[in-house]
Amino acid sequence: MQSIPIKDVTEPELTTRFIRDQVSAPEQTSVERLLAGIRPWLPWVHLAMFLVFLAVLVVPVYLPESPEQATFLDDGRVLANYLLWGVWFPLVFFSVVVTGRSWCGFLCPMGAAAEAANRRGLQWATPAWIRWPGTPIISFVVITILGQTTGVRDHPEAALEVFGGTFVLAILVGWLWGRNKRVWCRHLCPIGLLLGVFARLGAVQLSPRMRKAGSDRLTEKTICPTYIDLPRKQAARHCIECLRCILPGHKAGLAVSFRRPGRELESIRHHQPDGWEVLFIFLGAGIALGGFLWLVLPFYDTWRQSVGTWFIEQGQYWIGEPGPAWLMSVHPERREVFRWLDFLMIAGTMVSVMVLSALILGLASLASASLARRFGGNCKTPQAMIQIGYSQAPVALMALMIGLATELFTPFLGLGMTHTQVNHVKVAMIVLGLLWSLWLAWKILGGLGVKRGRLVSILPTALGSTAMAAAWWIAVL
Ligand code: SF4
């Protein structure tokens, strides 16, 4: 077969080659046939979701102010807010644990729009700064802080700015960089890394029928829009479940199977562990926590007062002025006007909690890894530390679900549940996340070959998970 330079090959040609190389049709499951049948319909689903997205983000900005007692049953703005934070966010988080990144492949209009723009765009080579593994972490941190300072959960204008702005950016990135790929989804989406980590907990698995030797590295020579080297795929992290590689009747396609949730992280040593991803778990859990702690810390107001007084004493009066509305919440009509002091205090608290969280969880993982090594662990301390760090994912998932999905429990309150009962459910979710984290740490240590001394080795990381759960308990309850 004549070799064709991959950069000159269109996606349909690549798919044809991919299929042509196969020798015989392997056994297909009905799930794979069903998924292959669904794939042609996905562009229509994405279009419908784009219209829903527009309606939920744009219409509320032009609706009249909601009365104090308005509910999602009788007010358009409250309904849109509920759809975003009570339906969309929890559904995305729940679904990722069950079906992996099905939100990305089946429903997300942003990634689909970026890919559509790419087909007609300039298709430049992706620059190194985008491919840097820290870029999605920075993307998440910046959007989380901006969301907090603009009040994305409370103000429709802020939701339009944050979600609409990222949508426009995704299209721009797609138009500029990559060749029949999703540069935005692989490298830049603010929630892409978050979904990637939690997809590793998911019950759906797509794995090569014919595995080739070698590690699961980024490659341009693939039909996968997120650059996965399909015959070497080991991890769920970058798979957005676009279904492009589900090819019934061909050996090269990926096979769909089901596994116990958390299975991939339990044996993370075989699934491309990555220090950047673990750093993201530590930082991401911390910054989201910081976004809630400033609201409840009793000494926050005293700090704010002291910092403000210090600036005034230096003659820096701008600190008491409101900033631009794109950067902070300026809504006098809703009796909320942030000043530069508020912006600096909120962003400062979030970054401080993020750094503290990363330090605590990092040290806890390091201590457990050192103990594991002492008790016969079969891997060097830095690698063991990365593997053990993944055990923090479930507690972070539960905490983020409770924290960010602010409207999740609104219908239950409407149906007669009391606030105390809702809080009990939240506590149960945090405890469940904590127990799952402990179980994961136990299994990961087992995978590292620690038999005698596993109970001692798990202690530091268990303390880290408990500290995270306790901090969220305070923040959310
Ligand atoms: S990575 Fe982000 S933009 Fe891409 S499909 Fe997933 S959520 Fe959408």
Ligand code: SF4
């Ligand atoms: S591995 Fe397959 S389903 Fe997953 S993103 Fe790549 S092509 Fe799509």
